Amino acid sequence: MISTFKYSQVVNQKDIQRLGNILEQCFLMSPGESEIYFNRLGLENFHVIRVGEEVAGGLATIPMAQWWGGQRVPMIGIAAVGVAPEYRGGGAGLTLMQHTVRELHAKGVPISALYPATQGLYRKTGYEQGGTFCIWEVDTQSIQLKEQPLPLVSRISDNHELFHELYQQHARLNNGHLDRHVGIWKRLVTPDEKETVYAYFIGSADQPQGYIIFNQDQNEDDSFIRIRDWAVLTSAAARTFWNFIANHRSMINYIRWKGSAVDSLTLLLPEQTAKQKSVKRWMLRVIDVVKALEKRGYPLGIKAELHLEIQDDLLAENNGRFILSVANGRGEVTSGGKGEMKLDIRGLAPLYTGLFTPEKLQLAGQLDATETALLAATQIFAGASPWMADFF
Secondary structure (H helix, E strand, C coil): CHHHEEEEECCCHHHHHHHHHHHHHHCCCCCCHHHHHHHHHCHHHEEEEEECCEEEEEEEEEEEEEEECCEEEEEEEEEEEEECHHHCCCCHHHHHHHHHHHHHHHCCCCEEEECCCCHHHHHCCCCEEEEEEEEEEEEHHHCCCCCCCCCEEEECCCCCHHHHHHHHHHHHCCCCCEECCHHHHHHHHCCCCCCCEEEEEEECCCCEEEEEEEEEEECCCCEEEEEEEEEECCHHHHHHHHHHHHCCCCCCCEEEEEECCCCHHHHHCCCCCCEEEEEEEEEEEECCHHHHHHHCCCCCCCCEEEEEEEECCCCHHHCEEEEEEEECCEEEEEECCCCCEEEEHHHHHHHHHCCCCHHHHHHCCCEEECHHHHHHHHHHCCCCCCECCCCC
16 A cells, blocks of 8 residues: 555645645635645645655644753654545555654654644554643633732734744743744734734843733633733743733733643632633654654753663664663663663653653553663653643
């Protein structure tokens, strides 16, 4: 079946038109919306799968990075995986993903992440749940924080470079956050039709301690603020954030923001009035075991050694035994060892991200380990629950 497919980049205008039509049908886009998407991400980042000369489907590979343990790990985001209805069920989607994973490995990419419409396809190519994407909601009347320790300074919303350094400082502290592609930044700061986007520094213009970017919206019953992006670097910035939102309560009924599954912002609220409106889990794949483990950061003060035995049915280069030695916040990988923790490449993903503890992964059948290995892995992969503030 696989030999009937051909994988390639988009090569001509006919490919662009065909892939655009497929994506618009798959993702309920408006006519012409795919062209905006192509321009935002760059045509060089789109790949197609063909049956003969006909484009049967395609996807986008978005070059970015993720922050893990305070270190930036190069990552490719997979997006817009779409197959034309007449080719679904015949292996086109699986073949597309298999070729993509192999290509990423050939290019030396350490890890890849995506948001699944269905997990089965991506699990077949080595992806597993890696972290959360949560949308929170709270009634403005319930915030009741009257202190504003810092000033707010209005900024031009569509210049994302103003916010980049603050975002990077914030992202470094949050496992799973992106070092964003410019296309994701543009989507955050660019208003939709009939929409105004507002942006403020939290703190002085020359030494801001955070920022907030949002738009105001309404439905049949309520008006609300949708926070498109935010960062707070100090407790004073966090208190100012809530005070600023609370001051909209005369006209705004509630706010929505993207946060962690266990969001420390909610600790500042007087009561447990903030609720999770939706929760999704994104998936991660370790593309290159050695590079992924060595580029990640680890807890300072931990000195430990973990003996892994990994099985990867798609990338033979990841198979075998590895010793991960961690000291001074960094890891070094050598071949060999005792293989005290046995797992396939899927099981490595939530271990790597810290979404689940090693004990929970063993209970779920994702790994098999000795007590010594479980203890070492618990120390090595300790950290805050991984989450992402961006959907792609």
